[in-house]
Amino acid sequence: MKPKPRVAVVLFPGSNCDHDALHGAETVLGADARLVRYDSRDLGDPDLVILPGGFSYGDYLRCGAMARFAPVMESVGNFAGKGGAVLGICNGFQILCEAGLLPGALLRNAGLRFVCKDIYVRVETKRTPFTLTLNKGEALRMPVAHGDGNYMAAPRDFEEMVARDQIVFRYVNEKGERAKEANPNGSFDDVAGICNVKGNVVGLMPHPERNSEALLGNADGAKVFKSFATSMLAMATTPVV
């Protein structure tokens, strides 16, 4: 029997995509999904933790800088350390970087403007649970909505990330080619999403939970969630050696 994924969506003060993430987890993943407050330490034995988008703590100081010290983040860190799947979307990505669960940082958009539009990202690796069933080189149409999505890492660290296959998504044009005008925020090397060394923690600026149903005109985001469902199934059926 297909296991029903258990998903914890973390709610910070100022999160605003928490219910979208919950809805995506329930409708696309068929998950038993619940919100976990920032001041709780109990994630409730999930298969997946989602840090949703929004403006946690009003984006004061730096995006994600306050949220990383919320009590729940200690549990998220432990969960990730044991190999648990964590997906950080937009502000969730910023929080993962601030927490040191992902390398690098997200700076103010190069154009200084908040960017809210559909863009394309290309799948750069299949090694994460969220891209396992996608094709490398496949372009997905996704919405972005952020003011601080300009990814950067120290050049030496970035070289290591590339060598370790940690770049998960890059901004591309609709043909799937990299182009200056296809990058909405000036991120280094067109990075839109990355993973940790193990591949179980992924952060991305685009919002897959906002385009997960055909009703919304574009269901490319659903592919990310469906990939996770398949990866879970694969893990459940892999014999323990």
Added chain:
Amino acid sequence: MKVYVRVMPKSGVLDPQGKAIADALGRLGYSGVGDVRAGKLFRIEVDATDANAAREAGRRMAETLLSNPVVEEYEVEVPA
């Protein structure tokens, strides 16, 4: 006691805000404006018996919360 923590983007890190400010200064007629970097200044009241203790408190706060070592550097100052 008061302790000041000054946080600046590291050299080599893009600073779009600083660049926009430099451009605006040029448009306003301030000639000869070179590179502009925008940072943050925190003035913090701390319970400390001497300047060294205040400086150390500022340093710890800068390390944990006030700056992100990936992209920023900081300086701590305790005014005489």
